[in-house]
Amino acid sequence: MIKSTNNKIAFAHLTSRLRQTLVATLSVTFGISMYIFMNGFMNGVNNITSDLSFSTLAHIRIYNDIPEDRSNLLKETVKPNQVINIRGAKTIKYTEGIKNSAQIIDLLKKQQDITGATQQVNINVFFRNGATKVNGLLSGIDVENENKLFKTSTYMTDGKWNDLNFRTDGTIIGIGLATKMSLKINDNLVVTTADGVTKSFKIIGIFKTTVAGVDNTKAYIRINTARQLLSENQSYVTDIQVDIKDYNQARTVANRIAPFVPYKVEPWQVSNGQLEATSQLRDILAIAVSLTILIVAGFGIYNIMNMTVNEKIREIAILKAMGYASKDIVEIFLTQSIAIGIVGGIVGILLGFLISFGVNHVPFRIATLQTLPMTYYIKDYSLAFIFGLITTFVAGYLPARKASNIDPVTIIRG
């Protein structure tokens, strides 16, 4: 009975001052939609930056590191007070590359969170065309898996990526390299390895990534051709590149497989420390921005609710004079603020989605991007709504409690 009376008063307050109710609702709506939009945008930017970074970088790289420092082989056996003298120390022989790649690939395939793995034979070479000589990287790759990991086919400006499957003497080179050496498709490219082996390749494609350093120095050939160039057997690789489901888990996954692989297992965070730093900084920035929005919007809502209560303070006094208890007063104003919170929240979610959707369609043609990036995570939307409810609850409760605790006469007397 009394509950419905309180609700009736709350409803009368809300509807009698439509403009003010509207302003209060809009402040909730604005706060929530801005929160949703900023989070979606920041997350979108974060994701796209990671995607761009990982277009040329695998999450985990497995390779044979050159042996550690061996300049003092007797270090462990010599006692501190003994004197030794080693001159001209050099490593006479060590194993290059990975010899048993098939075994490692088998092992990786059994891991659940690994989404893809590809083998590479990377050789430092001189590219030559007539008198022009360019130092670069010749990458022997598995055509399909390479494309699966790095989407190399999307970077082709000339020729087709899959053609590499059909031409043992074919090569696909970076656009920078092609310009530097005045090469076009169907021209020949001469390659000289560090060991002095020279071979000529036919250019069947040209690619352009987002990284100029790669475009200027890299050429792809089939992995078997690369093995022949080095006179190595069919299971020889220099690198195994691995992608996993969540790139943030790279360290964990690397640590887990490392004991079973007799080579160096390096997560991207180790090889590219600056990427990890920027990624974390972006996350911190995103949190800072959304917290700021929450606080600013929260104070806005609080302010409006405070005003509403102050405007109604005389009515509060009258209700108290007639015998309404403090909790009735609090209930009346809480009902109002929660109603404002729910309506403002729902409209805010819709508006936030519309703004995000609109911004997501703003053209932005740089690198592989077509439009501005955006994410639509349910988590952001529900957090924003919950936040709106909590803020309006607090913003309605604090002034109402204050008003409900004073002598009615102090208000009436003015």
Next chain:
Amino acid sequence: MDNNIALSVKNLTKYFYEPETFQVLKDISFDVQKGEFLSLVGKSGSGKSTMLYVLSSMDTDYEGSLEINNVMLTGKTQNELAAFRNANIGFVFQFHYLLPEFSSLDNVMLPALKLGQKSKEEIEHDALENLSLLGLKEQALKSANKLSGGQQQRVAIARALINNPSIIMGDEPTGNLDSKNTKIVFDIFKQLAREKGQTIITVTHDDDFAANSDRIIELQDGELLK
């Protein structure tokens, strides 16, 4: 002990602290009998309204003690006082203080709905009766801010009566009414005191109104003049 005492104040003293400390009420003690029609008179600033608010339990910042219907009200919490007022005291302000968004009928029903002793239908019936008693039957469904000043004041009186309070207090309840309406209100108060034994305490500037009541208490500079 004495069941005929409706209200009793002892050694009531009150200060205002703003803008400077000032003693408004000085050691006031008196009793009011049940069914008595009492007028509080005095010049502006004599403290009569202030005293009435203390008597109504809406002002708790005082020294001394207040008893209504043999219940000690001094020292009770805000919520206890609110519940007590709801059931036992009807108050009519100088200004009507109706909830402007509600109809006259809804305004009158509010205290009874809070009390919650009767069904909504009964309350509505009682409220309509009170309104017609004050000549407002036609205005029952109009929203309060569409009524004239006199009508609003009468709605406020109807609201004060809805819970059949044992004490009705008014702070110049007829201050905004013309002589015809003043007479109506006066007659109603008189009737309530006579027939239902309800105690009436009003602050008034109207000498006729005061002269016709059972007893007059005059305040001067915060002290009782007998």
